[in-house]
Amino acid sequence: MHAWIVEQWCEPDQMSWQEIHLPKPGARQVIISTAAVALNFLDTLMIRGQYQLQPPFPFSPGVEISGTVVATGPESRFKTGDRVCGLIDYGGFAEQVLASDQQLVKIPDTIDFNTAAxxxxxxxxxxxxxxxxxxxxxGETVLVHAGAGGVGLATIQLAAHWGARVFATTSTAEKRQICVDNGAEVAFGYDQDWRTTIKELTGGKGVDVVVDNVGGSVTLESVRALAWGGRLAIVGFAGGEIAEIPANRLLLxxxxxxxxxxxxxxxxQPEQVDPVFCGLFELLGQQAIxxxxxxxxxxxxxxxxxxQLANRKTHGKVLLLP
Incomplete structure (x- = not known):
């Protein structure tokens, strides 16, 4: 089988398409015939050596997959033919993937492979x-940064479903419309004075929750935009800069x-994984997300x-199909 291989820290166009052989699955492991691979911003960081997990060379990037189990190791909870999806450490840019049982969940029959990935x-x-x-x-308010990305749109959809009032930021007018189409009340450009406008829209209160996938100055402005008792949830640093959060702002x-x-x-806390997926699959079945x-x-x-993902020319999820 073939896979995209990284032999040194590199840019996307420096990966190589190679024929490789997977080892037999060990205890509680399976081999999956890949149906779809979803890209994530962390993939761009991983191949450059900028992600917190740095796999040994050579490796294949890719952490989000769906497919069919074609081989199982001893004590696996899956069987050949099971349709699965999951979050793996790396190795997803390949026609077949070796994965641990605990990284995978079964896909309900009503969900296709692309959606599952x-x-x-x-x-x-x-x-x-x-x-x-x-x-x-x-009834609380939520501000979602990088709203048109994969995490951003998922956050907007879930927050709106759970009864929150949702605001978002993103880079272009097209992406702002995508945020609104998925449940945001208002979407702002990064170059707009979104903090002041949100203060006005909330009657001077500010937002209860900020989900920040950008970092840098956006994080600092987000702290200033928080309401009394607000929560800043730090998801990532797609902007490339890690902010130093002023503790006095949190205190006040x-x-x-x-x-x-x-x-x-x-x-x-592996016991937390399956219940979250069960909840998400239920919401998918209800078309709530x-x-x-x-x-x-x-x-x-x-x-x-x-x-394209690295250049921020995408929205939502980008899939690779073998």
């Missing part, structure tokens, strides 16, 4: 940010800043797709 990173991350880390309540507003690392639950797939590419065009 668009779930495991962004929707659980949004669920974690809003419910598990920010304790969002109906009785506010809190929390990290959101959904992937950590697989290792530290709807993954936005902005583009699909053949797996053989992974470098092109990843470069």
């Amino acid at each position: 668009a779930i495991p990173v962004v929707y659980p991350t949004a669920w974690c940010a809003l419910q598990m880390r920010s304790a969002l309540q109906p 507003k009785n506010a809190s800043a929390v990290g959101v690392m959904w992937g950590g639950y697989y290792h530290h 709807n993954p936005v797939i902005g583009a699909t590419y053949p797996l053989t065009e992974a470098p092109k797709a990843l470069q």
